[in-house]
Amino acid sequence: MASKVPIDQPEAKTTVNPAAVREAALTLFAERGYHGTALSQIAGVLGIRTPSLYNHMRAKQDLLRDIVSETTEQVWADYEQAVEGVDDVVERLRRAARVYALRHATHRREALIVNRDIASVEEPARSRVLELRRRHAQAIKGLIDEGVREGRFDEPESTLAAFGILEMCVSIARWFREDGPQSAETVADTYSTYALRVAGLG
Amino acid sequence: MASKVPIDQPEAKTTVNPAAVREAALTLFAERGYHGTALSQIAGVLGIRTPSLYNHMRAKQDLLRDIVSETTEQVWADYEQAVEGVDDVVERLRRAARVYALRHATHRREALIVNRDIASVEEPARSRVLELRRRHAQAIKGLIDEGVREGRFDEPESTLAAFGILEMCVSIARWFREDGPQSAETVADTYSTYALRVAGLG
DNA sequence: CCTACCGATCGGTAGG
DNA sequence: CCTACCGATCGGTAGG
Numbered sequence: 349m350a351s352k353v354p355i356d357q358p359e360a361k362t363t364v365n366p367a368a369v370r371e372a373a374l375t376l377f378a379e380r381g382y383h384g385t386a387l388s389q390i391a392g393v394l395g396i397r398t399p400s401l402y403n404h405m406r407a408k409q410d411l412l413r414d415i416v417s418e419t420t421e422q423v424w425a426d427y428e429q430a431v432e433g434v435d436d437v438v439e440r441l442r443r444a445a446r447v448y449a450l451r452h453a454t455h456r457r458e459a460l461i462v463n464r465d466i467a468s469v470e471e472p473a474r475s476r477v478l479e480l481r482r483r484h485a486q487a488i489k490g491l492i493d494e495g496v497r498e499g500r501f502d503e504p505e506s507t508l509a510a511f512g513i514l515e516m517c518v519s520i521a522r523w524f525r526e527d528g529p530q531s532a533e534t535v536a537d538t539y540s541t542y543a544l545r546v547a548g549l550g
Numbered sequence: 551m552a553s554k555v556p557i558d559q560p561e562a563k564t565t566v567n568p569a570a571v572r573e574a575a576l577t578l579f580a581e582r583g584y585h586g587t588a589l590s591q592i593a594g595v596l597g598i599r600t601p602s603l604y605n606h607m608r609a610k611q612d613l614l615r616d617i618v619s620e621t622t623e624q625v626w627a628d629y630e631q632a633v634e635g636v637d638d639v640v641e642r643l644r645r646a647a648r649v650y651a652l653r654h655a656t657h658r659r660e661a662l663i664v665n666r667d668i669a670s671v672e673e674p675a676r677s678r679v680l681e682l683r684r685r686h687a688q689a690i691k692g693l694i695d696e697g698v699r700e701g702r703f704d705e706p707e708s709t710l711a712a713f714g715i716l717e718m719c720v721s722i723a724r725w726f727r728e729d730g731p732q733s734a735e736t737v738a739d740t741y742s743t744y745a746l747r748v749a750g751l752g
Numbered sequence: 753c754c755t756a757c758c759g760a761t762c763g764g765t766a767g768g
Numbered sequence: 769c770c771t772a773c774c775g776a777t778c779g780g781t782a783g784g
Binding site: 588589590600601604609610 | 777778780
Binding site for chain 1: 716
């Protein structure tokens with residue numbers, strides 16, 4: 349028998365744990381989609397066999413559901429925090445757009461998965477996610493309406509504008525590179541300006 | 551033997567042909583994604599067995615490649631036609647955005663598939679598609695730059711603005727309903743106005 | 753257009 | 769963490 353004395357510190361080797369599984373799933377789901385990713389590929393990235401994954405997760409669907417649900421909850425929390433205590437409606441929309449844009453630059457994989465594979469999330473999680481997204485879009489629409497009433501914005505089609513603003517921010521996840529010429533913060537600032545323009549800032 | 555006299559007019563029954571297969575694939579790929587759609591589901595919609603599909607197509611991948619390639623070629627053709635003979639740069643950008651927005655309202659399924667499953671298109675078709683998309687984005691960026699030089703637009707980050715404009719139009723495919731309150735043309739007009747605002751129309 | 757069938761791979765379990 | 773294995777399903781072919 350080879351000397352395999354148990355010691356307190358394990359050999360310096362990457363530990364596989366639930367967080368590592370999620371991290372691998374995040375990358376692969378974002379690249380190939382939920383249905384385009386096999387658990388054997390996730391296992392491969394981690395250097396283990398497929399059945400060993402089940403020491404760290406319950407099911408493939410759980411990986412997707414957790415990623416989509418947590419991301420969507422955080423988007424809503426971001427929004428609430430961004431506008432909290434801010435009275436000026438222009439500044440409220442600017443901050444709401446900025447924080448949404450920023451998240452899409454800093455959490456690209458999560459954003460891509462939410463926007464691509466939301467239909468593959470099983471109930472009841474899917475309904476909860478869709479409800480949160482509706483609420484977010486409604487909140488943005490409400491800001492535009494409010495600004496129009498106050499004479500700060502000029503855009504009667506607030507629903508169309510709200511969708512346009514949000515999806516413009518989502519697009520950041522498709523092309524942003526961390527090592528690119530612009531920082532996430534700069535891009536977020538720029539896109540929040542676009543949001544105000546779409547709303548018809550006077 | 552039942553009387554099955556061949557007559558010129560076939561019994562009034564939906565004929566399965568390559569166009570019908572493509573139509574079914576279009577709907578299912580858009581709903582569930584390429585990897586999320588089984589050929590058995592396409593066959594089911596058409597009321598035939600899976601192997602019978604092969605009388606009307608060569609492979610599942612061909613269905614995807616044709617949809618994505620033809621749509622992308624048409625987007626580029628749309629663009630060229632929209633700006634042809636138009637000198638004013640503001641009008642050129644307005645028309646380019648309008649035609650792109652319009653296509654996303656009138657060809658929702660195609661647009662959803664292109665944006666979701668482009669990574670599943672095999673080479674060499676994928677490279678051709680990506681090249682056309684790059685060319686389109688570059689053209690939009692070029693219009694913004696041109697307008698800035700002429701003092702018509704005010705947006706130094708033309709690359710960011712071009713991506714934002716295009717993706718804002720893409721978003722239409724996600725929420726537009728033919729039976730909704732707005733016509734495709736109205737939505738396209740509205741979004742082309744947003745495009746000019748993002749470009750910093752003075 | 754069908755039935756019958758192919759090898760490959762899927763997500764997941766048993767049992768250690 | 770592994771090997772061995774499960775039933776189900778995948779895209780696709782043979783042959784009529």
